[in-house]
Amino acid sequence: MTDCVFCNIITRKLPAEILYENDDALCILDINPIHYGHTLVIPKRHCRDFLELAPESFPGMMEAMQVVSNALVRSLDLEGYNIFTNNGAIAGQSVFHFHIHITPRYKNDDIRFVLQLKQYPDGEISNYAERIRSQL
Ligand code: 5GP
Numbered sequence: 684m685t686d687c688v689f690c691n692i693i694t695r696k697l698p699a700e701i702l703y704e705n706d707d708a709l710c711i712l713d714i715n716p717i718h719y720g721h722t723l724v725i726p727k728r729h730c731r732d733f734l735e736l737a738p739e740s741f742p743g744m745m746e747a748m749q750v751v752s753n754a755l756v757r758s759l760d761l762e763g764y765n766i767f768t769n770n771g772a773i774a775g776q777s778v779f780h781f782h783i784h785i786t787p788r789y790k791n792d793d794i795r796f797v798l799q800l801k802q803y804p805d806g807e808i809s810n811y812a813e814r815i816r817s818q819l
């Protein structure tokens with residue numbers, strides 16, 4: 684995709700701080716990090732979101748995620764890290780080439796994912812499970 688920023692980074696038409704790559708994935712530093720070391724794991728083949736990700740690239744993506752997580756933990760002395768992905772604009776996706784975020788965490792880092800947890804009304808957890816299982 685010629686107008687895709689991550690495709691252009693993969694083909695080296697745009698610069699990026701590349702940390703690691705394998706046949707299926709490229710890992711770069713995010714240009715606007717939540718915390719220094721914030722890394723993006725990007726499939727080399729363009730796809731819009733997780734549902735479009737080719738299953739053949741799952742092992743390569745997972746390998747890259749683990750290799751880079753290990754390097755982040757060791758090099759930056761991390762106490763923890765988050766792995767997440769935004770799929771769809773409503774979920775916060777801003778670059779529509781699928782990618783996985785790995786973000787360093789530290790004690791007192793003041794990073795909060797503000798969540799208001801719900802409780803299922805009586806019996807509803809089974810209804811949700813049944814609806815989801817019906818589409819597997
Ligand atoms: P999303 O919001 O789609 O989950 O995440 C997109 C991420 O890509 C953002 O965190 C943003 O900072 C990062 N990003 C956008 N453009 C560039 C770029 O040109 N280079 C790099 N390294 N990161 C980018």
Ligand code: ZN
Binds near residue numbers: 779
């Ligand atoms: Zn792309």
